[in-house]
Amino acid sequence: MKDTKANAAAIDVRDLYVEYRTDDAVVRAVNGISFRLEKGRTLGLVGETGAGKTTTALALMRLLPDRVSHVAGGEIYIRGDDVMALPDRTMNLIRGEIISMIFQDPMTALNPIMTVGDQIKESLKIHNSEKRSEREIDARVDEVLELVGIPAERKKDYPLAFSGGMKQRIVIAIALACSPDILIADEPTTALDVTIQAQVLALIDELKQKLGTALLMITHDLGIVVKTCDDVAVMYAGQIVEYGSVQQIFSPGDHHPYTEGLFGAIPNVRSKARRLTPIEGLMPDPTALPEGCKFSPRCPKCMEICRTQEPAESERDGHRLKCHLFGGEAHE
Amino acid sequence: MLKYAIKRFLLIIPIILGVTVIVFTIINIIPGDPAQRILGVGASEEQIRELNHRLGYDRPFIERLFNYVRDIVTRFDFGSSYQNGDSVVYKIRLNFPYTLKLTVLQVIAYAVIGVTLGVLSAVKQYSALDNVVRVVSVSLAAFPGFWVYMIAILLFSLKLGWLPSSGVESWKGYVLPVACSAILASAGLQRLTRTTMLESIRQDFVRTARAKGCAEGTVIWRHAFLNAMLPVLNQVGISFGMMLGGTVIAETVFAMPGLGSVIVNAIQSKDVPVVMGCSIFLAVIFCVIVVLLDLASAAVDPRVKAKFVKQ
Structure with missing residues (x-):
């Protein structure tokens, strides 16, 4: 199975829409995003809280909460397999082995009444295509724990015996146990203090090099993006407003006003500015998105057309922008 | 852990002493000699x-x-009965086996029905099944027990003739009392299980389990249910104690022997030694169950253990 799909992209998302339905509103969390992630590459998914980053990740894993949310349109391919069309049993085999996810909040992501060793082992037992013996599985648990820098003898401990940073490492260990081809890291460092952050990032990077894993890095931290990613997708209100290589996004030139806003909100010791420039206003209410460009109510460069007409995407050298400023000739 | 267990068991002694004083006082306040x-x-x-x-x-x-x-x-x-001089210990030994058998069967049926329906209800929240289970269980809980017993006798014993209406000569005699009280009592357990399960199912670690590729059954039972189990386990334990002391209605309606009717009869005749003996006996059992529950909780959940046991 692996060989025939060798040429397919690790992740291929086409025009994806995701909605949450509550009793009195439809929340449009993801509104027509498309991206590809090739194996061995890292894509950063950047944006404010509520931009739809985690929802996108959950849709990729087909882990969106039942009943309240569903994929309202578009296609998702994981190594050429149509995720939406797969039977549950096949999806269970893909989750954990082919595509794995590091969850955001390590404090709640671990089962409090199972030893961490058992939690890692569980994944290995489900995806035991190599018919490893019990002893070999135990050895692999030790190996994975050592890999994330936790002494193997601590596998008999329960999550409550670990600090936040160590829990995050265990979450990573679970995600990596079966050496997945694709790894989704959902803000893997947000819950950690800075020193541990650096360690965790170094760890993920090392694993990526070692295993050739495709990595989808979800974060709102541009510092992490520049350190770890090859490509960047900037998300706003469920859309990718700008997409390009790290080079393209981080060098001066044409940028979406939202991306510029994000950069303006980062402190820089070298700049003489006395204050940070935050982006005015809040993310629009996803139950009532504005017409036209979703960013128009907060955009300092907003034009008449932005309020009425959704901007088309323009592209140059793989640098995609969804903004009227660069539509058509403006971007040429 | 052993130290904690011993400590908990020793704490039963003052509780029993308290029960002794209170029950003894109450029975003496009752007028008449x-x-x-x-x-x-x-x-x-x-x-x-x-x-x-x-x-x-x-x-x-x-x-x-x-x-x-x-x-x-x-x-x-423990003295002997005022009424006929039988030793209280003998009276308990004679009657308790029936009560214990009835209660154990009731609790098992109660736990199985309550937990299964509760989990199903939670997993299929707002489905037709969930709605039916909720409505039926709440309606059943609203009926008085003795009335349901009598209706059941009327239907299954007198009309259909499937089961005996009284006595414990064969296992059939236990079917109606066990089924009726278990179904009635399980309404509460079903609701408790449903609530804790709904909470548990939405936890992040359940999503982690799914992300690992766990099959749905594993996700529900091993991850969600085991985490939701503590309150349920406690409820079942407490219910065991309650049912042990509450068999009198079933005993009366189905004409079965048991400790419940012995106590009620003794209270009516102000038979102090019998009332006292039975009360203390039931209180000890109840306390032991509660302690065992706490120990079981600590064994199941490391968070509970960490609270009580210094390592």
């Missing part, structure tokens, strides 16, 4: 006084209480 009840209205003052003296009931309250406790502590003597 045992001799009067035994001899009936026709008895003369003289006869009553004499019988009370023989029973030791003419001594002051404090002295009787002290003697009672002393006899238990020093000789493990």
Whole structure:
């Protein structure tokens, strides 16, 4: 199975829409995003809280909460397999082995009444295509724990015996146990203090090099993006407003006003500015998105057309922008 | 862990002492004296006084209480019935097996029904199944037990003739009392299980389990249910204690032997030793169950263990 799909992209998302339905509103969390992630590459998914980053990740894993949310349109391919069309049993085999996810909040992501060793082992037992013996599985648990820098003898401990940073490492260990081809890291460092952050990032990077894993890095931290990613997708209100290589996004030139806003909100010791420039206003209410460009109510460069007409995407050298400023000739 | 267990078991002693004093006081506050009840209205003052003296009931309250406790502590003597002189221990030994059998069966049926329906309800929240289970269980819980027992006898014994209406000669005699009380009581457990399961199912670690590739059954039972189980386990344990003391209705309606009717009968005749003996016996069982539950909770959940056990 692996060989025939060798040429397919690790992740291929086409025009994806995701909605949450509550009793009195439809929340449009993801509104027509498309991206590809090739194996061995890292894509950063950047944006404010509520931009739809985690929802996108959950849709990729087909882990969106039942009943309240569903994929309202578009296609998702994981190594050429149509995720939406797969039977549950096949999806269970893909989750954990082919595509794995590091969850955001390590404090709640671990089962409090199972030893961490058992939690890692569980994944290995489900995806035991190599018919490893019990002893070999135990050895692999030790190996994975050592890999994330936790002494193997601590596998008999329960999550409550670990600090936040160590829990995050265990979450990573679970995600990596079966050496997945694709790894989704959902803000893997947000819950950690800075020193541990650096360690965790170094760890993920090392694993990526070692295993050739495709990595989808979800974060709102541009510092992490520049350190770890090859490509960047900037998300706003469920859309990718700008997409390009790290080079393209981080060098001066044409940028979406939202991306510029994000950069303006980062402190820089070298700049003489006395204050940070935050982006005015809040993310629009996803139950009532504005017409036209979703960013128009907060955009300092907003034009008449932005309020009425959704901007088309323009592209140059793989640098995609969804903004009227660069539509058509403006971007040429 | 062992130290904690011993500590918990030792704590039962003051509780039992408290129960002894309270029940002894209450039974003595009830008007009338045992001799009067035994001899009936026709008895003369003289006869009553004499019988009370023989029973030791003419001594002051404090002295009787002290003697009672002393006899238990020093000789493990729970006295004998005022009514017929049977030893209390013998009475309990004779009747308790029936009560225990009935209660154990009830609790098992109750736990299985309540937990299964509760989990199903939670997993399929707002489905037709969930709605039916909720409506039916709440309606059933609203019926008084003795009425349901009688309707069940009417239907299954008299009309259909499937099951006996009384007695414990064969296992069939247990079916109706066990089924009725288990179904009625399970409404509460079903709701509790549903609530804790709904909470548990939405936890992040359940999503982690799914992300690992766990099959749905594993996700629900191993991850969600085991985490939701503590309150459920406690509820089942407490219910066991309650049912143990509450078998009297079933015993009366189905004409079964058991401790429940012994106690009610003893209270009516102010048979102090029997009331006391049975109460203490049930209280000890109840306390032991509660302690065992706490120990089980600590064994299941490391968070609970960490609270009580220093490592």
